[in-house]
Amino acid sequence: xxxxxVNIGVIGCGTVGLSFIKNLISKKKIIKEKTGIEINILKVFxxxxxxxxxxxxxxxxxxxxxxxxxxxxxxxxxxxxxxxAYEFCMKAIENGKSVVTANKALxxxxxxxxxxxxxxxxxxxxxxxxxxxxxxxxKSLKESFVGNKITKILGILNGTTNYILSEMYYKExxxxxxxxxxKKLGYAEANPSLDIKGYDTAHKILILSYISSGxxxxxxxxxxxxxxxxxxxxxxxxxxxGYRIKLLGICKKEKNQIEIRVHPVLLPKTHLLSLVExxxxxxxxxxxxxxxxxxxxxxxxxxxxxxxxISDVVDISKKIVSKNFVEENFVPDENIFLKPFDEIETxxxxxxxxxxxxGVLAKISKILGDNSISILSVxxxxxxxxxxxxxxxxxxxxxxxxxKKAIKEIDKLDVIKNSTITIRLEEExx
Amino acid sequence: xxxxxVNIGVIGCGTVGLSFIKNLISKKKIIKEKTGIEINILKVFxxxxxxxxxxxxxxxxxxxxxxxxxxxxxxxxxxxxxxxAYEFCMKAIENGKSVVTANKALxxxxxxxxxxxxxxxxxxxxxxxxxxxxxxxxKSLKESFVGNKITKILGILNGTTNYILSEMYYKExxxxxxxxxxKKLGYAEANPSLDIKGYDTAHKILILSYISSGxxxxxxxxxxxxxxxxxxxxxxxxxxxGYRIKLLGICKKEKNQIEIRVHPVLLPKTHLLSLVExxxxxxxxxxxxxxxxxxxxxxxxxxxxxxxxISDVVDISKKIVSKNFVEENFVPDENIFLKPFDEIETxxxxxxxxxxxxGVLAKISKILGDNSISILSVxxxxxxxxxxxxxxxxxxxxxxxxxKKAIKEIDKLDVIKNSTITIRLEEExx
Numbered sequence: 001x002x003x004x005x006v007n008i009g010v011i012g013c014g015t016v017g018l019s020f021i022k023n024l025i026s027k028k029k030i031i032k033e034k035t036g037i038e039i040n041i042l043k044v045f046x047x048x049x050x051x052x053x054x055x056x057x058x059x060x061x062x063x064x065x066x067x068x069x070x071x072x073x074x075x076x077x078x079x080x081x082x083x084x085a086y087e088f089c090m091k092a093i094e095n096g097k098s099v100v101t102a103n104k105a106l107x108x109x110x111x112x113x114x115x116x117x118x119x120x121x122x123x124x125x126x127x128x129x130x131x132x133x134x135x136x137x138x139k140s141l142k143e144s145f146v147g148n149k150i151t152k153i154l155g156i157l158n159g160t161t162n163y164i165l166s167e168m169y170y171k172e173x174x175x176x177x178x179x180x181x182x183k184k185l186g187y188a189e190a191n192p193s194l195d196i197k198g199y200d201t202a203h204k205i206l207i208l209s210y211i212s213s214g215x216x217x218x219x220x221x222x223x224x225x226x227x228x229x230x231x232x233x234x235x236x237x238x239x240x241x242g243y244r245i246k247l248l249g250i251c252k253k254e255k256n257q258i259e260i261r262v263h264p265v266l267l268p269k270t271h272l273l274s275l276v277e278x279x280x281x282x283x284x285x286x287x288x289x290x291x292x293x294x295x296x297x298x299x300x301x302x303x304x305x306x307x308x309x310i311s312d313v314v315d316i317s318k319k320i321v322s323k324n325f326v327e328e329n330f331v332p333d334e335n336i337f338l339k340p341f342d343e344i345e346t347x348x349x350x351x352x353x354x355x356x357x358x359g360v361l362a363k364i365s366k367i368l369g370d371n372s373i374s375i376l377s378v379x380x381x382x383x384x385x386x387x388x389x390x391x392x393x394x395x396x397x398x399x400x401x402x403x404k405k406a407i408k409e410i411d412k413l414d415v416i417k418n419s420t421i422t423i424r425l426e427e428e429x430x
Numbered sequence: 431x432x433x434x435x436v437n438i439g440v441i442g443c444g445t446v447g448l449s450f451i452k453n454l455i456s457k458k459k460i461i462k463e464k465t466g467i468e469i470n471i472l473k474v475f476x477x478x479x480x481x482x483x484x485x486x487x488x489x490x491x492x493x494x495x496x497x498x499x500x501x502x503x504x505x506x507x508x509x510x511x512x513x514x515a516y517e518f519c520m521k522a523i524e525n526g527k528s529v530v531t532a533n534k535a536l537x538x539x540x541x542x543x544x545x546x547x548x549x550x551x552x553x554x555x556x557x558x559x560x561x562x563x564x565x566x567x568x569k570s571l572k573e574s575f576v577g578n579k580i581t582k583i584l585g586i587l588n589g590t591t592n593y594i595l596s597e598m599y600y601k602e603x604x605x606x607x608x609x610x611x612x613k614k615l616g617y618a619e620a621n622p623s624l625d626i627k628g629y630d631t632a633h634k635i636l637i638l639s640y641i642s643s644g645x646x647x648x649x650x651x652x653x654x655x656x657x658x659x660x661x662x663x664x665x666x667x668x669x670x671x672g673y674r675i676k677l678l679g680i681c682k683k684e685k686n687q688i689e690i691r692v693h694p695v696l697l698p699k700t701h702l703l704s705l706v707e708x709x710x711x712x713x714x715x716x717x718x719x720x721x722x723x724x725x726x727x728x729x730x731x732x733x734x735x736x737x738x739x740i741s742d743v744v745d746i747s748k749k750i751v752s753k754n755f756v757e758e759n760f761v762p763d764e765n766i767f768l769k770p771f772d773e774i775e776t777x778x779x780x781x782x783x784x785x786x787x788x789g790v791l792a793k794i795s796k797i798l799g800d801n802s803i804s805i806l807s808v809x810x811x812x813x814x815x816x817x818x819x820x821x822x823x824x825x826x827x828x829x830x831x832x833x834k835k836a837i838k839e840i841d842k843l844d845v846i847k848n849s850t851i852t853i854r855l856e857e858e859x860x
Contacts, residue, residue, distance in 0.1 A: 023719060027577050034576065036757035128574070134720035136566070136574030144558070144566030146464065147457050147740035272726060275702055289453060289737035290564035290727060296702060297723035307719035310577035322752030327466035 005038040006317040009066035011088055012078035013046035016102055016129065019302030020076065020309045021055070027310070037317050042072055067092045073320050074313060077101040086110050093117045093125070098320065100312040102129035102305055104203040111207065111216050115330070122325040126312025131204040132157055132281040134304035135297040136311070141211045141285070142328070148287030150212035153251040154426065157204040159279030159299040160188045160195040161227050161247045165235070166277045169244065174232045187279055187300075197226035198247065198262040205249025208283070209260050213253055214332035217260055223341040225263035234351060234421055237381070237392050238266050243349075244274040245423065259339040266349050266425040272296070342401035347376070347425035352391040352410065353418035356383055360415045361391070367413075371406035373398040388417035394425065435468040436747040439496035441518055442508035443476035446532055446559065449732030450506065450739045451485070457740070467747050472502055497522045503750050504743060507531040516540050523547045523555070528750065530742040532559035532735050534633040541637065541646050545760070552755040556742025561634045562587055562711040564734035565727040566741070571641045571715070572758070578717030580642035583681040584856065587634040589709030589729040590618045590625040591657050591677045595665070595694075596707045599674065604662045617709055617730075627656035628677065628692040635679025638713070639690050643683060644762035647690055653771040655693035664781060664851055667811070667822050668696050673779075674704040675853065689769040696779050696855040702726070772831035777806070777855040780823040782840065783848035786815050790845045794821070797843075801836035803828040818847035824855065 008024070010017055021041060024031075032038050045060040046052045052059040060066050066075060067088060075092040077099060079085055085106045089099045094117065101107070107114070107130055118125045128138045132155065141150065156162050163185075164178035173181075179196070182188035194200050202224045210216040227247050238245050243266040251260045267274045272294050276282040281299025286292050298304035319326065354360045361378065368375060374396040381390045407420050438454070440447055451471060454461075462468050475490040476482050482489040490496050496505060497518060505522040507529060509515055515536045519529045524547065531537070537544070537560055548555045558568045562585065571580065586592050593615075594608035603611075609626070612618035624630050632654045640646040657677050668675050673696040681690045697704045702724050706712040711729025716722050728734035749756065784790045791808065798805060804826040811820045837850050 019719075023577055030761060031576060033761040034757070034759050036759075134723060136570045139569070139574055140566045143745060144569055144741045145737065146461060146744045147453055147737050270705065272702060272705055275700065275705065287737070289449075289733040289740075291731075291734060293564060293725075293727035295723075295725055298721040301721075303719040304721060307575065307577050307717070310719075311574045314576050315573060318756045319752070322749070322754040322756060324752045326748045326752060327464070329464050329466075331460060331463040 004036055004321055005040060006073045006320050007040050007042040007071050008074050008076060008313060009043040009060070009069060009072040010041060010076045010078065011045050011063045011066055012080070013044060013051040014078060015302040016305040016309065017046070017078040019306035020078070023303070023306055024310055024313065031314060035314060035318060037321055039313060039317055043069060063088050067095060067097070072097060074098045074100060074316055076309060076313065077103060078309070080105070082106050082109050089114055090117060093121055093123055096121055096123060098124040098126070098316045100126040100309055100316065102127070102309060104130040104200070104207060108203040108206040108216070108219060111210060119327065119329070124316045124319055124328070126316050127207070128312050129305040129308035131207050132283055132295070133297065133299040133301065134307050135281055135283060135295045135299070136308070137208065137283045137295055138211060139311070140295065141208065145285070145287050145290055148289045150285060150287045151253050152286035153205070153208050153212060153283060154273065155205060155208065155249045155283040156246055156273060156276050156281050157249045157283070157299070158195050158201045158247060159281060160192060161201070162276065162281070163187045163279045164196070165227060165230070165245055165247065168230070168232055168235050169239065172232060172236070175228065175230055196228050198224045201247060201249045202262045205251055205260060205262060208249070209251040209258065211330055212251070213258055213336055214330045215258070215336055217338055221338055223261040223263065227264055229421070230264055231421070233390070234423060237351065237390070238349065241392070241394065242269050243267060243425070244269055246273060246276070248426070253336065256334045256336045257339045258336050259344050261341065261344070264423055266423055268427060342399070344400045345397045346400070347397055347427065348395040348403060349423045349425050350393040350395070350407070351421040352393070352416060353388045353420070354391050355415045355417065356380070356385050356387070356389045357415070363413055363415060364391070364410055367406050367409045368395070371402040373402055373406055434466055434751055435470060436503045436750050437470050437472040437501050438504050438506060438743060439473040439490070439499060439502040440471060440506045440508065441475050441493045441496055442510070443474060443481040444508060445732040446735040446739065447476070447508040449736035450508070453733070453736055454740055454743065461744060465744060465748060467751055469743060469747055473499060493518050497525060497527070502527060504528045504530060504746055506739060506743065507533060508739070510535070512536050512539055519544055520547060523551055523553055526551055526553060528554040528556070528746045530556040530739055530746065532557070532739060534560040534630070534637060538633040538636040538646070538649060541640060549757065549759070554746045554749055554758070556746050557637070558742050559735040559738035561637055562713055562725070563727065563729040563731065564737050565711055565713060565725045565729070566738070567638065567713045567725055568641060569741070570725065571638065575715070575717050575720055578719045580715060580717045581683050582716035583635065583638050583642060583713060584703065585635060585638065585679045585713040586676055586703060586706050586711050587679045587713070587729070588625050588631045588677060589711060590622060591631070592706065592711070593617045593709045594626070595657060595660070595675055595677065598660070598662055598665050599669065602662060602666070605658065605660055626658050628654045631677060631679045632692045635681055635690060635692060638679070639681040639688065641760055642681070643688055643766055644760045645688070645766055647768055651768055653691040653693065657694050659851070660694055661851070663820070664853060667781065667820070668779065671822070671824065672699050673697060673855070674699055676703060676706070678856070683766065686764045686766045687769045688766050689774050691771065691774070694853055696853055698857060772829070774830045775827045776830070777827055777857065778825040778833060779853045779855050780825070781851040782821040782823070782846060783818045783850070784821055785845040785847065786810070786813055786817070786819045787845070791821070793843055793845065794840055797836050797839045798825070801832040803832055803836055
C-alpha cells in the first residue's frame, strides 16, 4: 500500500507554533477524513524549555534533532529572524524535507536560495502564513490566479500600523498615543520600529511581488516609508476631503516595469481598503483575467496564522503522498525591471505651513507649475494674519523627482514656516 | 520519463468557454514554465457549429467524441443546464476523465452523485468557476481553510441582482427600471427570473455550504426569496437608517444545526459587503481559526470565470501527473441538521402602511409584543391624517414563525392599508 501518513517536526513554539500544534492535533481526524492522509506531529522544539515541556515525549532536544530525523517529512519553522531560521530551513531541505514557514523576513531575504534548493531536492516550501495571516493570498496568487498577468497588488499587510492609524482616526489621538494603545493591547512590540517604519510591510509586498512577477527584489532597492511622520492633523484633513490614511505595500506592473514601494497613502473612504480597521489585513489584486479583487481577514494572531500553516502542511502532505514531484516556479512573464522611485507618478496631498498673507499661494503655485505639478484643489484651513496657517493641496499625478524638487524649493520660501508634509494618494482602484 | 502533459476537451463554447480556450492557449507557455506541465486543448465542441469553426482541426463532431477520446484527460463542461451536462459529466467520469465545470445548477442538484463517482474512478472534479466567478472561494474553503470549522458564509453571489440593487440605490429608480438597465447592458437575460427570484444565489450558497459543512441540501428544503418585491421606497428608508439592501446567500452553523437561506438583507453601510456594487460578487466567511474574512471580485464575465476554469485545469493537471490519487472529501464535522426556517431568528425591518391616527402604533406594538417581537426603533415618515402613511420599524432578533404570525394579524387591522413589507437585517458581522 502507498504511504498515506506524513510526519511533522515543529521548530518554534511561540503563539503561532502553539496554536498550530494544538489545532493540528485536534483536527487530525477530520483532516484524515477529508484527504485520506494521517498527519502526525513527531517532534517539537523550542529553545525555551518550558514551552515544550507540555509536549512530553514529543519534545526534541535541539532543532538539529528534528532536521536530521529520518522519519520527519515536513519541518515547520516558526522561530522568526533570519539567521538560525535560514540555517534550519536550508539544512532541512538539504536533508530532503519539505519546509513550512511563516517567516517573511527570511523569505524576502533568502527566498531565491531556498526555492532553488527545494526544487533541486524535489521538496516543497510552504509560506502562506508569512503574509497576511489567515488570508489565502499566497495560494490565490500562485494557484487560483495562475492564468493571470498580475498588474497591481496593494496591501494593508501590517496589523500594528493599521491599528494605530485606526485609533488615530476614531479617537482623534496623535501617533504617540496610538502606539501606546497598541502596546497596551499587545499589538505593538516594545520596539515596534520594524512595523511602524514599514519594513514588515516591505518584506511582505516583496514576497507578493515575487510570486506574481517571478522576480524577488531586495528591500534595499525599494522605497520604504513608515507611519511615524503621520500627524493627527493630516488624518483629520484627509478625512474632511473624504480620504483615510493607510500604510500600503504597493506593487504595480506595466509592460516590463515594476514599481514596488511602501508608504502611507490617502485612499477614498469608499474604497474597500479604507474600511479595513484595527489589526486586520487586506490585499487588493488586479489581473488581466480576474479584473479587480480583494481579500480581507485577520492578519495576525496564533489561530489566523496557524490556520495558514495547517493549510500548507496539508497541501504539502497531499503532494508527498503523490509520487511525482510537481514544479512550482515563479516565472517572470517578461524580463522585468524595477522602476526607479524618482520616475514613479502619483497624486499627492500636501500640507504647507505658511504665513497668511496675499501672494503666498501664487509663490507656491509658481514653483509647482515650474515642476510640472498640476493642482487639483487647494484649501486654506484658517485665516490668521499673525500666525502660520495650514494650506492643504491635492494634486494631479506628478513625478516623484519633480515633487521632491518642488517641495525643497517651496520649503526655502520665507513665507513657509515648517517643512511641508507630503502624502501620496491612490484613486481609480475600483 | 513520467508523463508531463495533459490533454483537455472542451464542451460548450459560450462566453466562458471561448475565454478559457483563448487564454489557456495564450498562457500555455508560462503555465508550463511555472508547473513543468504542458496543457493541450485537444478537442472542442459546441452544438452551434459556427462557434467551433474557428478552431478548425480541434473541433469535434459531438460531445460524445470528446467524452470517449482516450487521449483526453480532462473534460471541461461549460454548456450549463442540468440534463445534458449531467449526462456528459457522469460519462466523462465513468470513462476515467477528470471534469471541470462552472455549472452551479448541476452541482447543487447532482453534486453528491458526481463526487462519489469521481472518487470511485480516482479522478477529480473541479468547480471553482461555479460560484462567484474569479473569486477563489471554493479553493479557499476546501484547501486554505481546511483546518477550520466554518461557522458563517454570507455571499453576494449574483451579479444581476446586485447590479439592479446598486442602480436602484444610486439612481433612485424602481425595480422594473433597474431590470431594464441590467438587460440593456447584457447583465440580465431576457427571462431573468432564475437570478431575480434568488435561485441562482441558492445554487451557489448550497455549494458553499456543501464544501464547508460536508452536507449537500436541496434547494427545495431552503427558504429562497428574490429581490422582486424590493421597492425603491424601502431602498431609500433603509439608506436613511444607515443600511443598504443586498441579496445574500446565507449559511450559518451552530453546533449541529445549519441554516441556509437566500433573501434580501439590510446591511449596515459600513459593512464591507455593502460596498460591493454592480455585477461584483463577495463572500464573507467566518471560521473558528481564521476569524472573519472576506473575498471580493468579479462574479461574472468570460475572463473572470475563465480564470477559475484555468486554475482548476492546472490544479487537476498537477494531480494527474502525480501518480497517487488524493482523496477530496466533504466531511460533516458532526451530524448536522437543517434548522427549520420557522425557527430562525433575525432582526427585522418592517414597513407598515397605516392610517395616520392616534392609537395605531399601540395596536401594532401590542401584536408584536404578544408575539415576543421587541421593537428597536420606530419612525413615522410623514403625517397626513387623510391618507395612509409609512411607519418604519426595526426590531431586535425575533423568530421567523412569530414574525409571520404577527404580520398576518397586523395586516388584518382596519388601520393597515397595504400588506406590510418585511426585510431581514444582519448586523454584528465585523
